[in-house]
Amino acid sequence: MKLAVIPGDGIGPEVVREGLKVLQGVVPTAEFTEYDLGAARWHRTGELLPDSVLRELREHDAILLGAVGDPTVPSGILERGLLLRLRFELDHHVNLRPARLYPGVAGPLAGDKAVDLVVLREGTEGPYAGNGGLLRKDTPHEIATEVSLNTYFGVERVVRDAFERAARRPRKHLTLVHKTNVLTHAGQLWSRVVEEVSMEYLDVTVAYCHIDAAMIYLVTDPARFDVVVTDNLFGDIFTDLAAAVSGGIGLAASGNLDVSRTNPSMFEPVHGSAPDIAGTGTADPTATVLSIALLLDHQGLPEAARRVEAAVAFDLATRQSGSVSRTTAIGDRLAALASS
């Protein structure tokens, strides 16, 4: 397995180091090549994602990204020029984001509210297409547009993968999250596709939920969700709240998948570069390690993936509440557990 690694900025390199430790434990033959991308490189050279680097990234089996960004980079630069560019260039149409409240983890909700869901967020179109503009900029007559582009092609492939995954889960339940009553054009397309594809997966039950109502359910009854499929922007919002109710983005993993396997998929913790704690050795690498599990699954190594997840579950269940674990200590523990 040839892996491209983008450690990035802030705590990125720290959590990536532990993730690789765990990966090497379960796949000793994995090879890594590091790529220097992110805020630091941009500050130094003005470069975001040189074409030559993109070409090299394509030659790998998968990509692991830590986190990029620091507060001195203007908003939008790294997002458009690096993170979203990677997703779009590498056709990462399924943004896979599981959310699970592990035993031993204190969530923000009162009572014991089980969370065990997986979101398939469309990753290459919708409001993220970058389509829109400004007219009469910087005048009192300015108009700004943002165009959400939704294609049958793009919606069908993520919906189909969502049904595939739902069919393999015990509950076999799929929820479309959208705002079909207001965004009626895109809503019609999404609804039609879900209805069509559902005909091929008769054992999967299907539900629909408006994005606003979904926010309420995530804090009052998260167990109603099993597999969730949604558009790029609603997915961004839904997955942050889903992460919050399952213990925080510090534990949230994600995979940016090209399900067709034409391009390497990319795995990254959902959290950012957390400049405030960078260098203190206290960043929690668990989200990165769980992203490694997604990577192993995608690379056809489900047994290794389950071992990594089991290691995380054991570690979270046995952590002393209130005790601070150092980044490297957690990595060492998880690597030992996963490879034992």
Place this chain on the structure above:
Amino acid sequence: MKLAVIPGDGIGPEVVREGLKVLQGVVPTAEFTEYDLGAARWHRTGELLPDSVLRELREHDAILLGAVGDPTVPSGILERGLLLRLRFELDHHVNLRPARLYPGVAGPLAGDKAVDLVVLREGTEGPYAGNGGLLRKDTPHEIATEVSLNTYFGVERVVRDAFERAARRPRKHLTLVHKTNVLTHAGQLWSRVVEEVSMEYLDVTVAYCHIDAAMIYLVTDPARFDVVVTDNLFGDIFTDLAAAVSGGIGLAASGNLDVSRTNPSMFEPVHGSAPDIAGTGTADPTATVLSIALLLDHQGLPEAARRVEAAVAFDLATRQSGSVSRTTAIGDRLAALASS
């Protein structure tokens, strides 16, 4: 005060009756005219909002709406044809939605997390403009677009009102919620307007928060928000979660304001018509009563508004936990408290 009343469907008429009871207690001279709009009328006549009715509505000082809808009306019909049409025709550019966790109310969050914020959601543009379309409908080459339209005119007036309100609150803090790092065109406009208007309100502190991060903060640290200003769609999502963490949409009030007072403003509970409990006499009219308080404020009767709010606060703090209060009993109590 001449009030147009749209009781609507399901529990709408039940909660409106109690709201009017409270209003009559504090403003005995208020006059009401009922308008029959909603799912029932649509089923009977196919009509949503006849022009003649719209003309009559305009002749009133304010509008009170209960809730419209039932599960047999296809999604989008009442939304586009009635609810959103009212907001757009009557230029309800400030959708005002306070969220407050009252003492005595059990929220879904662990621990005691104070919530006391007010959202100003833009109400007449953004992704709700209805702009978009379908190409190659019902084919495998279908494309659906949704265009978010944002004007300086539209953004400035809601941002200005948000600063006005922030300046009158003890904390004097305003947060712009958006997704400026991805929706860069609309994001630039919103950011510029907030920066510009902030120059006129030097005692108001200003923060920015991405909509996805805002979801996390609402469940981990809702006290960071005081006044929130945001676009139509983000506001829809933010306010449902804000309502959830302050005890549920059963308590959430809203005002659809034309701040210029050219058209009557409209007040409504955020909850829907709840057909499952309609007719059982158990709907909680509190959200409607709190919407009456917003109405009184808007009509220049702040003392009456404070009395209604104080009545609600007292009632919520003294309700027996677990005991079911009947709709009319709550209304009677609140009317007596507010007018005493």
